[in-house]
Amino acid sequence: xxxxxxxxxxxxxxxxxxxQSQLGEPWRVVSYPRxxxxxxxxxxxxxxxxxxxxxxGEEVSLVLSGPLGLTFSLGQIIGLxxxxxxxxxxxxxxxxxxxPPQREWLF
Numbered sequence: 001x002x003x004x005x006x007x008x009x010x011x012x013x014x015x016x017x018x019x020q021s022q023l024g025e026p027w028r029v030v031s032y033p034r035x036x037x038x039x040x041x042x043x044x045x046x047x048x049x050x051x052x053x054x055x056x057g058e059e060v061s062l063v064l065s066g067p068l069g070l071t072f073s074l075g076q077i078i079g080l081x082x083x084x085x086x087x088x089x090x091x092x093x094x095x096x097x098x099x100p101p102q103r104e105w106l107f
Contacts, residue, residue: 011066
């Protein structure tokens with residue numbers, strides 16, 4: 001079974017080395033190693049969305065580090081998509097998968 005393609009989104013600080021040591025070699029990195037403005041969100045969301053599309057339907061591990069508003073905007077665009085997508089966040093010193101959202105949570 002092929003390994004998921006790792007897409008890293010790093011905003012404000014570099015995380016590539018940590019992700020490599022914990023999860024493996026990234027397939028694509030979207031990097032803005034500085035503070036960004038809200039005016040930049042559309043271009044960044046577009047870049048990440050395009051990377052996911054270019055994964056060609058393969059499973060993707062998405063590792064996010066950046067402003068909450070940006071990651072929320074990205075989530076709204078992706079929605080409950082048809083992609084095989086696992087999102088990772090940094091928690092207690094490790095990158096850990098976030099539980100996939102389920103409609104049942106709403107009821």
